[in-house]
Amino acid sequence: MRHFLTLKDFTKEEILEIVDLGLKIKKDLKAGVYNKELQNKTLAMIFEKSSTRTRVSFETGMFQLGGHALFLSNRDIHLGRGEPVKDTARVISSMCDMVMIRTFEHSMIEEFASYSKVPVINGLTDSFHPVQLLADYMTMIEYGVAQNAVVAYIGDGNNMTNSWLMLAAKLGFELRIATPKGYEVDGDVLRDALDMAKESGAVIKVMNDPKEAVRGATIVTTDTWASMGQEDEKEQRIKDFEGFMVDGLMMCLADQKAKFLHCLPAYRGQEVSDEILESHADVVFSEAENRLHAQKGLMVWLDKQRG
Template identity: 90%
Template sequence: MRHFLTLKDFTKEEILEIIDIGLKIKKELKAGIYNKELEMQTLAMIFEKSSTRTRVSFETGMFQLGGHALFLSSRDIHLGRGEPVKDTARVISSMCDMVMIRTYEHSMIEEFASYSKVPVINGLTDTYHPVQLLADYMTMIEFGVAENAIVAYVGDGNNMTNSWLMLAAKLGFELRIATPKGYEVDSKVLRDALDIAKESGAIIRVMNDPKEAVRGATIVTTDTWASMGQEDEKEQRIKDFKGFMVDGLTMCLAQKDAKFLHCLPAYRGQEVSEELLEDNADIVFAEAENRLHAQKGLMVWLDRQR
């Protein structure tokens, strides 16, 4: 049995296999063929952090695979209201076939997985957002920009940055990360990624100049400057991130046919301009849809490991 907590735990071959399964299931769905590989199975979805894309994609995905998804917010269960994580894990995993958790502390999901009898999926923590990167790379494959990719990430050194670090290190492509001073990537995650990169051949560079990161890139990506739980920092972050908005002038520094990605939700006029987002709506919203297909591939892959 395997859990999906961070891309660090997976080989290049396993990551690509998960995405391949998702692409196959997506092709079947578009042809009107419904893969029912998880028929009569139940996915428990624990949300301590709310989300549009995570809930809709997992709930719809489980339904399309023939199973059923249970939405469990912090108001619906005893987790966080006195019951230890390990007890909740033992109970839910004795009744359900798989668990997805979207929460704050990464240590919480690690503890839950250590007591769970079924696969646990990280739907997002403050440290990693690996399911999003499955969708991002699936989109890169579909749009023909995965091979020889040079990815520039511009913005906060957050869970998306950490996940891009792990994906690049595992798959062996070039990643440039530009953050404002004081918002750099997690030093431990960076060290881990650099160690993995020694074997994969990945090129990883971190800097504070967004123009340097974007120059010659084939993919430019960003994320919100103030994540959930950082709302009280929003005004200060807007000041600190001055010059980090990705717009048409920024994209002119990238390669001619470079693509723009955004995990959404997007705050137009902050991390991305309205015009740039709308000009790249085809790939950005294909990326959002691919959360559904990549996660279906993930759930099927995890089920096959048992």
């Protein structure tokens, strides 16, 4: 049995296998073929953090695969209201076939997985967002920019940055990360990525100059400057991130055929200009849709690992 908590736990071949499976399932769906590979299976979805894309994609995906998804918020279960994580894990995993958790502390999902009898999927923690990176790489393949990719990540050194580090280190492409001073990437995650890059051949660069990072890049990506739980820091962050908005002038420095990615929700006029988001809307909203298809591939793949 395998859990999907971070891309660090997967080989290059396994990541590509999951993405390829998602692409196949997407192709079949567009042709009107519904693969019921999770017939009569149940996915428990635990949300300590709310989300549009995560809930819709997992719930819809499970339905299309012939299974059923249960939405469980803090108001619906005892987790976080006195019951230990390990007890909740034992109970839910005895009744469901798979669990997806979207929460704050990464240690919580690690503890849950250690007591779970079924695969656990990280729908987002403060440390990593691996399902988003599956969708992002699927989008890169579809738009022909996965080969020899040079990815520039502009913004906060957050869970998205950490996940890009894991993907680049595993798949072996070039990743440039530009953050404001004081918002750099986690040192431990960076060291892990650099160690893995020795084997894959990935080129990883961190800096504080977004223009340097974007110059010649084939993919430019960013994320909101203030994530959920950081609302009190929003005004200060807007000041600190001055010059980090991905706008027309910045994109002009990228490769002529460069694509822009964003995990959404996007705050136009902050991390990205309205002009850029609209001019790359076909890519960004294909990327959002691919959450559905990539996660379907992931759930089918994890289910197969159980035999």
